Amino acid sequence: xxxxxxxxxxxxxxxxxxxxxxxxxxxxxxxxxxxxxxxxxxxxxxxxxxxxxxxxxxxxxxxxxxxxxxxxxxxxxxxxxxxxxxxxxxxxxxxxxxxxxxxxxxxxxxxxxxxxxxxxxxxxxxxxxxxxxxxxxxxxxxxxxxxxxxxxxxxxxxxxxxxxxxxxxxxxxxxxxxxxxxxxxxxxxxxxxxxxxxxxxxxxxxxxxxxxxxxxxxxxxxxxxxx
Numbered sequence: 304x305x306x307x308x309x310x311x312x313x314x315x316x317x318x319x320x321x322x323x324x325x326x327x328x329x330x331x332x333x334x335x336x337x338x339x340x341x342x343x344x345x346x347x348x349x350x351x352x353x354x355x356x357x358x359x360x361x362x363x364x365x366x367x368x369x370x371x372x373x374x375x376x377x378x379x380x381x382x383x384x385x386x387x388x389x390x391x392x393x394x395x396x397x398x399x400x401x402x403x404x405x406x407x408x409x410x411x412x413x414x415x416x417x418x419x420x421x422x423x424x425x426x427x428x429x430x431x432x433x434x435x436x437x438x439x440x441x442x443x444x445x446x447x448x449x450x451x452x453x454x455x456x457x458x459x460x461x462x463x464x465x466x467x468x469x470x471x472x473x474x475x476x477x478x479x480x481x482x483x484x485x486x487x488x489x490x491x492x493x494x495x496x497x498x499x500x501x502x503x504x505x506x507x508x509x510x511x512x513x514x515x516x517x518x519x520x521x522x523x524x525x526x527x528x529x530x
Contacts, residue, residue: 338384341463342410352461353468354481358526363480365517367394370510372500376471383470384408385463387450388443390493391471392506392513396479398471399517401493403444404451404485411463412453417487419447443494444487453485456521482521489520 357363373391380389380400385408390401404411439445444452453459468481484490496506496513506513 339408340410341460354464354483357480361525362523365514367514369395370506370513372497385411390497398478398481400483401490402485410460412458417452418449441495442491452487456484484520
């Protein structure tokens with residue numbers, strides 16, 4: 304009896320293995336995304352862009368009337384693969400995100416590295432200044448012995464920014480737009496703003512400086528959609 308059942312059972316097992324292999328090879332990444340590789344293949348039917356959407360239709364102005372550090376949204380983004388640190392500022396209409404990337408995911412940006420970690424293998428903090436391990440308290444990242452940044456927001460991959468923007472919009476759907484950058488100067492400045500908020504200080508006195516900063520980082524001109 305066991306001998307009679309052996310062939311049907313083995314045949315069914317072989318068929319299941321073949322089908323599972325075919326499904327994996329034909330996996331539609333857009334529908335079942337690999338959250339540890341933002342540069343992996345994906346469907347051609349991507350959802351509409353969720354970040355810097357207003358700049359797709361024309362010029363914008365960053366004339367924000369309100370400014371707050373959003374601890375909740377920052378914590379939610381910190382939990383995403385590829386994100387080491389996220390600092391989220393919310394205004395009366397937009398969210399502005401400063402991120403620093405780690406190696407918990409790939410494809411977050413191109414292969415060009417901005418952070419010099421060569422000193423770590425030599426026992427130095429700063430490879431260019433081996434006898435100086437000081438870093439300003441105002442800096443979250445000074446380019447040495449740290450996680451990765453990107454000088455321009457266009458260097459971040461579409462899927463990485465899309466994941467961040469969709470997360471924010473799902474948690475705070477009243478926001479009009481989302482702007483995301485890993486620029487080191489922007490990251491450090493947003494970190495200083497967050498420190499002021501942690502001290503219990505209002506960020507409203509910094510609003511003019513903030514608006515000028517985000518205009519410089521993200522621009523105001525119309526942009527072409529990323530492919």
